[in-house]
Amino acid sequence: MLIIGPPGSGKGTQAERVSERLGVVAISTGDIFRANVKGETPLGIEAKKYMDAGDFVPDGVTNKMVRDRLSEGDVENGFLLDGYPRTTAQVDYLDGILANSDEKLDVVLQLTADDEELVSRLLGRAKETGRSDDNEAVIRHRLDLYHEQTEAVVAKYAQRGILAPINGIGAIDEVSDLLMAAIADVASAVR
Numbered sequence: 201m202l203i204i205g206p207p208g209s210g211k212g213t214q215a216e217r218v219s220e221r222l223g224v225v226a227i228s229t230g231d232i233f234r235a236n237v238k239g240e241t242p243l244g245i246e247a248k249k250y251m252d253a254g255d256f257v258p259d260g261v262t263n264k265m266v267r268d269r270l271s272e273g274d275v276e277n278g279f280l281l282d283g284y285p286r287t288t289a290q291v292d293y294l295d296g297i298l299a300n301s302d303e304k305l306d307v308v309l310q311l312t313a314d315d316e317e318l319v320s321r322l323l324g325r326a327k328e329t330g331r332s333d334d335n336e337a338v339i340r341h342r343l344d345l346y347h348e349q350t351e352a353v354v355a356k357y358a359q360r361g362i363l364a365p366i367n368g369i370g371a372i373d374e375v376s377d378l379l380m381a382a383i384a385d386v387a388s389a390v391r
């Protein structure tokens with residue numbers, strides 16, 4: 201499964217909840233990058249300059265990181281990718297990884313929310329977490345990139361008939377329930 205949504209739509213929070221409820225591992229590319237930045241690894245040092253500016257880390261770097269992560273044993277029972285793919289080139293790359301391991305995506309969960317709501321949420325988060333990419337100029341740039349690049353990713357999955365759009369505005373529990381219902385729909389269609 202994938203979870204896609206603009207910055208501030210609650211992807212990370214919801215991915216963790218779905219992961220707990222279903223016992224599938226949640227993999228957040230943003231979290232992996234942040235852990236590397238914190239640990240000052242070569243990957244982290246490379247990624248930091250893009251992240252601080254709100255830019256995408258280049259596809260080559262991101263794709264390799266995802267490929268390595270998906271080769272670990274804990275993905276055997278399924279996985280939920282959070283924050284990847286964000287570009288159509290990443291979609292193609294992920295298709296290749298999945299084809300190689302004879303896997304396919306069951307569902308792409310899309311969290312929706314309007315930009316002004318997202319900006320105010322993220323400015324709130326900036327106060328709480330001090331994330332270095334949560335200031336207004338960078339937030340707006342990340343939203344622009346979502347519209348310019350990631351909406352094309354969403355469109356691709358919609359064409360394939362595996363997109364489940366979910367309203368991301370609402371109480372955390374309500375959104376989780378909508379997500380679980382969308383997953384249950386897909387599961388019953390597969391059976």
Ligand code: AMP
Pocket residue numbers: 207229230231233250251252254255256257258262282283284285286287290333342
């Ligand atoms: P997130 O926590 O998902 O908002 O990601 C934080 C930052 O990590 C993004 O603003 C990008 O700089 C970087 N990042 C995360 N996932 C990707 C990706 N799939 N492609 C490129 N950059 C990414």
